[in-house]
Amino acid sequence: MAKVTGLARFYYATKYSIKGISAAFKHEPAFQYEVYGFLVLFPASFWVAQTATQWALLVSVCLLVLILELINSAIEAVVDRAGTEFNELAGRAKDLGSAAVMFGLLITAAVWGGVIWDNGGLF
Template sequence: MIVTKATGFARFYHATRYSMKGIRAAYISEPAFRYESWIVALMAPASFFVANTGFQWGVMIASLLLVLVMELLNTAIEAIVDRAGTEFHALAGLAKDLGSAAVFFALFIVAVVWGGIIWDNFLS
């Protein structure tokens, strides 16, 4: 039996549905993703008042979205590790710690980008 994959608009439609399902699952099951989503929802409108150029605005929004991307990847890593087993394994702990570190660096990027743009536009 040959299985054919959807193409064209049907593929886009199904991929979008799966993506929305993943975002919804993360929002419902992960408090950190929920908190970060609300922070993004508050900071995104503020970016219109902080940015002086389209480029600045784009970088500010991209830095916010990067946090959500990293949190989704961190959640995926944690889900896979938890599915693999409940016993302690050093590599499982390392995988979870590295995912958390990725989120931390993404948050640091937000602070650097927003801080730099605020500095340029209001403090210099």
Template sequence: MQPIKQTGLKRFYYATKYSLQGIRAAWREEPAFRYEVAALPIVIPAAFWLAESGLQLALLISCCIFVLTFEIVNSALEAVVDRWGPEYHELAGRAKDMGSAAVFMMLNMTWIVWACVAWDNGYLDVIRASL
């Protein structure tokens, strides 16, 4: 017998509940996630200072949120691979490496976006002139 799927507000409630459980699990079990969250009180105010438009602000903050998102997906992938079995397998190692690479690429995209916004707003010229 198939379980009855929730609909409407009840579905929204349970989806939110499970999402928050996932965020709590990432916080509790993943040091990298905690480090990235710890950076938010610094980078979010910096984004408001650096951005000169709403679009720039959205780009800067979105990159930070994407890093957290990719970290959660990577952690989920690692948990599934670890659950499957403790023995080494080339495909398991490849999956974990690719998940880590996705986080790495997102981190690189983040600093590139931040540097481009800083350059576009003339902040890099100010730094260069002071050297």
């Protein structure tokens, strides 16, 4: 079978990406919570940001959390698929993925707090 290229490749890549986002939303409660948070913070970013750069930072860190959660969920799915017995490395992989999400959330809080601070607060 010939390798798909050009617009067809873009179409299929987009289709698979949407399928992955849908699966994460359906099967991963943490991803659901983070999407709900994004749905609150995205409109708030227009109110909080005073420049295009601030807005880009506020939205980017929120998207970063979603990206990290998708990667964490992928790690967990692969580890769970590999077996149900306890394995120290499998547990470590899951913990490392979770830690990445936690750092993403901390970065998000720092950026939002810094932008709000620089802008003199919310009111």
